[in-house]
């Protein structure tokens with residue numbers, strides 16, 4: 001049995017104060033929730049991390065991730081943050097290859113494979129994002145694109161390393177659009193991804209792999225999506241910015 005993981009990607013939203021208030025709301029809402037077989041992660045902007053970590057520690061229910069990292073431990077890379085710095089700050093997870101990083105910051109699979117290995121070397125757990133654009137889906141290329149992102153980004157990792165990776169399938173056309181993939185569409189891609197892992201790493205690793213769905217997950221569609229056999233939770237954007245909505249998603253799975 002795989003645990004469910006619900007991660008909230010705050011993107012470039014909230015002030016530090018708003019972030020702290022949001023976590024206070026989540027702590028309060030989770031007070032009587034044992035979160036059995038569930039893991040909750042919040043992924044705030046870098047600047048918010050110390051304050052958010054201080055707040056989540058008070059209740060011990062929520063884990064913290066970062067939205068990106070550089071691949072070097074340190075160096076002359078103005079504006080960047082290293083995996084080691086994140087780890088030292090108490091961060092446990094890092095999203096890599098989010099479609100917004102791929103689109104606006106030109107991150108490609110080659111760069112992402114280096115970042116993924118660098119994060120793992122510091123014991124930061126990567127949440128590796130993949131997903132096709134609308135035009136790629138319309139051209140019938142979605143399986144091929146996702147396969148390439150997964151193979152080029154992850155498949156040079158060893159069995160020991162890959163066990164610590166979470167995959168997030170986020171069809172770009174569903175991000176921030178209110179247009180969710182249907183549970184069947186998402187399930188089909190998740191099964192495809194798990195199949196790729198089965199071929200490369202074998203049944204045990206494939207069946208333990210956590211694959212999250214992302215793209216307009218809301219309290220009213222989460223249960224149906226998370227009820228699919230290969231969907232192990234969600235990477236939530238907009239709906240993770242309101243405690244009530246994020247809690248609604250957590251309790252619906």
Ligand code: 13P
Nearest residue numbers: 009175176215216237238
């Ligand atoms: P939305 O939930 O706002 O569509 O964002 C999804 C996402 O990009 C999470 O990483």
